[in-house]
Amino acid sequence: MDDITAEFRARQLLAAVKPAAIPVSVEAYAAHVGAVIRLQRDLGPEEPGWSFQNKGKHYICINANDLPERQRFTVCHELAHIVLGLPSEHNGTPSWSSVKRAPNEIYCDIFAAELLLPANLTQPLIAQADIGFRSIDDLAARAEASFSMTGSRFAVLARGPCAFVFSERGTIRYAARSTFLRDAKGWIAPRSAIPRGSVSERARAGDTCEGPGEIAADMWLSDWSRGGSLLEQARHLQKWDQTLTLLWFENEEIPAPGTAKRDEQDGEGLAELDGILPWPDKKRRR
Secondary structure (H helix, E strand, C coil): CCHHHHHHHHHHHHHHHCCCCCCCCHHHHHHHHCEEEEEECCCCCCCCEEEEEECCEEEEEEECCCCHHHHHHHHHHHHHHHHHCCCCCCCCCCCCCCCCCCHHHHHHHHHHHHHHCCHHHHHHHHHHCCCCHHHHHHHHHHHCCCHHHHHHHHHHHCCCCEEEEEEECCEEEEEEECHHHHHCCCECCCCCECCCCCHHHHHHCCCCCCCCEEEEHHHCCECCCCCCEEEEEEEEECCCCEEEEEEEEHHHCCCCCCHHHHHHHHHCCCCCCCCCCCCCCHHHCC
8 A cells, every 4th residue: 555546546436426515525425435424422532433344334433522524534534444445553643643653544544635625626726725824724614624634735736836744743744745846846854853943943932923934945945956935834733742834935936946056156246335445465465
């Protein structure tokens, strides 16, 4: 199993069910797979749900105490276990944490994201929206999906160069990037620390960061030689020590290759006149 296979299998289910609008019907997905959804009120806060098979019938049990968007995600995640034939691999890891998350669970998350925010329904909405947290909030509410998952899909499907970064305990866990940023080799290294001096670092430290801040692109992008500045917006979830970051280029344009080098050369031109004449070097005296 790999990411591409998980996405492909989810799109096969989408093609069969053909959802026409968001929020999509998770019940329609379950019905097509032949699964029965049951609400359970005796599950704890760290038990979003589970699935099992009995007499050839699949059953998906979800936590009735969870928020509606969490319940919808759990249904799609458990459908992934059924469709992909992957056993659960929780290994005691909390459902909200990405630390040491097992591969099977990651593949099922990818599958669920494809079902809840289908590209053909969400991409036109993203294309009309301004890049920013407000647009992600609006889309998440409309799709009845979590902010974190919607942010990732927003970045992947955006028609401009942007990225959505998920960090936990001050360490970058994953970054979802738009096609434009991937093509420009805009790489954000996982398992590295949140950059010092970034808006995200300040948000994690408790600072109030309302609007986007402007930072050098190479603060986030590894081995970046194009120069330019990024706009950065961050939101810190103190309860789980998770930081959500949105990055994009102003005017949605990536600097051309060699821009940084030209800027450097421009900086080495004539110094600003200050009225002070330099004393001639002794070697030039005659």
